[in-house]
Amino acid sequence: MTKSSLILFCNCAYSQVISEGVKSEVLNAIKGAGVEFEAVTDLCEMSAKKNPALKRLAKENRIKIAACYPRAVKWLFHASGAPLPQEGVEFLNMRTSSAEEIISLLLGEKTPVRCKREIQLQEKGEWIPWFPVIDYDRCKNCMQCLNFCLFGVYGLDEKGQVQVINPAGCKTNCPACARLCPQTAIIFPKYTDSPINGGEVDNSKTGTQNLDLDITSLSHSDIHELIRQRSRSKKRFSKDKTDRRQVNIASLQEQLDIPSNVLASLSSDELGRLKKNSEKKKHE
Numbered sequence: 001m002t003k004s005s006l007i008l009f010c011n012c013a014y015s016q017v018i019s020e021g022v023k024s025e026v027l028n029a030i031k032g033a034g035v036e037f038e039a040v041t042d043l044c045e046m047s048a049k050k051n052p053a054l055k056r057l058a059k060e061n062r063i064k065i066a067a068c069y070p071r072a073v074k075w076l077f078h079a080s081g082a083p084l085p086q087e088g089v090e091f092l093n094m095r096t097s098s099a100e101e102i103i104s105l106l107l108g109e110k111t112p113v114r115c116k117r118e119i120q121l122q123e124k125g126e127w128i129p130w131f132p133v134i135d136y137d138r139c140k141n142c143m144q145c146l147n148f149c150l151f152g153v154y155g156l157d158e159k160g161q162v163q164v165i166n167p168a169g170c171k172t173n174c175p176a177c178a179r180l181c182p183q184t185a186i187i188f189p190k191y192t193d194s195p196i197n198g199g200e201v202d203n204s205k206t207g208t209q210n211l212d213l214d215i216t217s218l219s220h221s222d223i224h225e226l227i228r229q230r231s232r233s234k235k236r237f238s239k240d241k242t243d244r245r246q247v248n249i250a251s252l253q254e255q256l257d258i259p260s261n262v263l264a265s266l267s268s269d270e271l272g273r274l275k276k277n278s279e280k281k282k283h284e
Contacts, residue, residue, distance in 0.1 A: 006060050007037035007106055010067035014042050014128050015190040018094045025099035033107050043067055044129040044189055047076040048167040054082040064106055066092045072189040072198025075133040131167035138185035145177040176256035
């Protein structure tokens with residue numbers, strides 16, 4: 001007798017990147033099918049908190065995961081210390097497929113019913129699980145992300161490999177490190193645009209699609225001084241300097257998609273770290 005697949009449904013509760021209509025239709029279909037399934041509030045949150053349930057799920061012989069981009073889901077499991085097996089896993093992308101397509105792929109096969117398990121979705125917490133995960137199939141360990149990040153999100157493991165050590169330190173909606181990554185190895189599953197959101201990477205455009213920016217040129221463009229002046233009175237500066245600073249800040253936001261509230265929130269210590277890191281990079 002063929003063993004049926006466990007279905008894992010992610011509600012992606014902290015963002016609107018998946019249509020509420022699609023999620024509702026898929027979940028209702030699963031509930032009504034009498035098959036074994038687990039519905040979780042948010043895989044990103046589970047990964048960041050290294051929820052032990054992911055290790056249990058990763059040990060399933062056959063599992064169908066209705067969530068977002070396969071590359072994002074794969075590395076979310078990996079980041080939690082629960083890498084998925086190479087075989088027996090089927091990814092269904094609710095960001096790009098219709099509810100009808102997802103339901104057909106989930107329930108179309110005629111397999112024995114194991115049991116029906118209803119999982120109550122938990123309430124969202126206060127922290128929004130926005131953070132990067134690293135695609136180690138692509139990462140070359142250049143450490144540009146480590147040198148750039150001001151918030152202690154990245155660190156090194158015992159082998160000197162860069163890793164995400166502090167997911168909660170990341171600033172919500174800021175994908176700057178991913179846009180700097182020359183290998184397109186950094187994924188923000190809740191980001192809007194591909195391939196940063198985990199979509200497939202066009203290797204012919206690697207580097208150019210991420211702007212091919214360098215931390216040295218960015219941080220030596222007077223970023224720390226530009227941001228510092230935002231909180232000062234404009235009367236202390238001439239109009240042309242003020243305009244130039246505003247243009248440079250706008251350019252920085254456009255190139256790296258850094259939210260304005262993140263730029264405005266940088267402390268003097270964080271600005272000093274950016275300057276120090278950039279100077280170190282310059283002399284390497």
